[in-house]
Amino acid sequence: MVAPSLRARVRAGMIEEIKAVARRHLATDGANLSLRAVARDMGMVSSAIYRYFPSRDDLLTALILEAYGALGDAVEEADAGVDRTDLRGRWHAVCRAARAWALAHPAEYALIYGSPVPGYAAPDDTVAPASRPPVTLVGILRDGVAAGLLTPLGEDLPEPLRSDVAALGALIDVDLPPALLARGMAGWTQLFGLISFELFGRINRMLPHRDEYFDHQTGLMADLIGLPAA
Amino acid sequence: MVAPSLRARVRAGMIEEIKAVARRHLATDGANLSLRAVARDMGMVSSAIYRYFPSRDDLLTALILEAYGALGDAVEEADAGVDRTDLRGRWHAVCRAARAWALAHPAEYALIYGSPVPGYAAPDDTVAPASRPPVTLVGILRDGVAAGLLTPLGEDLPEPLRSDVAALGALIDVDLPPALLARGMAGWTQLFGLISFELFGRINRMLPHRDEYFDHQTGLMADLIGLPAA
DNA sequence: ATTCCGTCAAGAGCAGTGCTCTCGGTTTTG
DNA sequence: CAAAACCGAGAGCACTGCTCTTGACGGAAT
Numbered sequence: 001m002v003a004p005s006l007r008a009r010v011r012a013g014m015i016e017e018i019k020a021v022a023r024r025h026l027a028t029d030g031a032n033l034s035l036r037a038v039a040r041d042m043g044m045v046s047s048a049i050y051r052y053f054p055s056r057d058d059l060l061t062a063l064i065l066e067a068y069g070a071l072g073d074a075v076e077e078a079d080a081g082v083d084r085t086d087l088r089g090r091w092h093a094v095c096r097a098a099r100a101w102a103l104a105h106p107a108e109y110a111l112i113y114g115s116p117v118p119g120y121a122a123p124d125d126t127v128a129p130a131s132r133p134p135v136t137l138v139g140i141l142r143d144g145v146a147a148g149l150l151t152p153l154g155e156d157l158p159e160p161l162r163s164d165v166a167a168l169g170a171l172i173d174v175d176l177p178p179a180l181l182a183r184g185m186a187g188w189t190q191l192f193g194l195i196s197f198e199l200f201g202r203i204n205r206m207l208p209h210r211d212e213y214f215d216h217q218t219g220l221m222a223d224l225i226g227l228p229a230a
Numbered sequence: 231m232v233a234p235s236l237r238a239r240v241r242a243g244m245i246e247e248i249k250a251v252a253r254r255h256l257a258t259d260g261a262n263l264s265l266r267a268v269a270r271d272m273g274m275v276s277s278a279i280y281r282y283f284p285s286r287d288d289l290l291t292a293l294i295l296e297a298y299g300a301l302g303d304a305v306e307e308a309d310a311g312v313d314r315t316d317l318r319g320r321w322h323a324v325c326r327a328a329r330a331w332a333l334a335h336p337a338e339y340a341l342i343y344g345s346p347v348p349g350y351a352a353p354d355d356t357v358a359p360a361s362r363p364p365v366t367l368v369g370i371l372r373d374g375v376a377a378g379l380l381t382p383l384g385e386d387l388p389e390p391l392r393s394d395v396a397a398l399g400a401l402i403d404v405d406l407p408p409a410l411l412a413r414g415m416a417g418w419t420q421l422f423g424l425i426s427f428e429l430f431g432r433i434n435r436m437l438p439h440r441d442e443y444f445d446h447q448t449g450l451m452a453d454l455i456g457l458p459a460a
Numbered sequence: 461a462t463t464c465c466g467t468c469a470a471g472a473g474c475a476g477t478g479c480t481c482t483c484g485g486t487t488t489t490g
Numbered sequence: 491c492a493a494a495a496c497c498g499a500g501a502g503c504a505c506t507g508c509t510c511t512t513g514a515c516g517g518a519a520t
Contacts, residue, residue, distance in 0.1 A: 007517080034507090035507065045471075048468075116430055160439040164437045167436060186447050192426070207395075213391060216412060217416050220412070266476080277499075277501095278497075285478080285479080
């Protein structure tokens with residue numbers, strides 16, 4: 001491990017500073033990030049930014065990757081903080097952590113889970129970090145079945161669907177009955193919908209006690225999955 | 231009813247044509263709609279558009295209202311096409327209609343359910359048409375309870391939440407047990423999440439049989455609500 | 461120690477955007 | 491028929507992402 005040259009170090013610092021300023025602009029001005037504005041804030045000229053990011057989309061990609069990482073960290077940390085056998089507690093902890101992160105970083109959440117930017121195509125590097133929250137969720141089910149705390153119902157899936165869900169389970173390396181995995185994915189879908197509605201929607205402006213509503217809704221999905229109370 | 235003047239009629243036609251061209255641009259270029267581009271497509275100069283729409287946001291608002299209306303029509307028409315007592319059939323019909331409309335008009339769906347444009351604030355005119363799909367969904371529950379086909383469980387909601395949900399029910403004029411209404415809203419949230427994942431997400435690219443997956447997931451929510459089969 | 465090459469910030473410039481204003485010409489209205 | 495309203499075109503402003511060129515600086519090899 002040779003020490004990086006001074007040039008490389010100031011360059012890395014520059015990249016970090018650009019990302020930080022861009023993140024700040026993202027929080028205030030939303031997704032239409034202006035390279036020139038970022039450059040102005042750093043006392044630079046717009047063209048200088050291109051020494052560090054070849055295009056605006058590349059800057060956005062860097063921010064997207066960071067956002068995925070931050071959300072994944074928050075979710076996994078919340079899961080790790082609960083007793084492994086408390087399946088329902090883990091479920092609620094993960095859901096609350098995802099919601100809390102989204103409410104704290106609405107612009108970054110919109111960046112990764114909102115409608116995609118038209119011209120922008122997400123590179124393949126994003127699919128792995130993007131799957132961390134759902135993988136954490138179904139991990140709770142996997143642990144529950146392995147520990148005998150969660151007995152999947154005897155239901156099974158009709159055939160075209162069963163293979164698809166089974167293949168998806170094999171992809172993320174969780175060995176669950178497809179029917180149970182499908183219920184877990186329903187919970188993940190519901191969690192995404194809940195957070196998005198709270199952030200983007202104007203529907204539930206009528207629900208002042210959002211924490212209680214959120215917990216109840218995620219609890220419903222825990223019921224659907226069959227998670228036992230602690 | 232006096233006949234509108236010729237000028238008023240060509241003006242109305244002009245507005246419609248602008249919206250049509252804008253919708254076409256929306257389908258190809260996404261949400262970043264260019265006034266100048268639609269003006270070019272109409273053989274006009276960009277400033278002429280401002281005779282019909284005071285700003286770009288007003289054009290977007292018009293398109294948003296149209297999209298809400300089209301989705302609401304599709305959903306309500308699908309619901310009306312099923313025997314009133316077939317609760318589960320109506321549920322599936324409404325869900326499928328919403329998904330079909332979204333798949334047929336992805337850009338317009340993104341416009342109304344995607345992440346909001348930063349500077350843009352949706353006017354209050356949008357909340358009524360926006361609530362038509364969820365109102366249709368909980369209308370199925372209302373009809374079911376009224377007809378004695380759907381017997382709500384004995385569950386009740388804890389107090390801060392019960393009042394909120396009850397108030398929401400009063401707002402949309404459906405008299406349902408709050409616990410059941412909450413389950414209906416869970417179904418609506420899930421439906422939105424399902425469609426958004428299919429449209430925006432890159433997660434379930436692994437599920438080739440999307441129709442079957444969609445029906446199964448919405449069926450799970452019908453189970454959660456307690457909708458009986460026909 | 462000097463040359464040399466890669467890196468850097470800056471500036472000019474291009475094509476595009478939303479939007480405002482003014483200028484003539486047309487149509488409707490009083 | 492005249493006045494008022496409306497309409498399209500054009501110029502212009504401030505802004506955007508991005509490219510290209512220029513000149514200065516620094517580390518490294520000769």
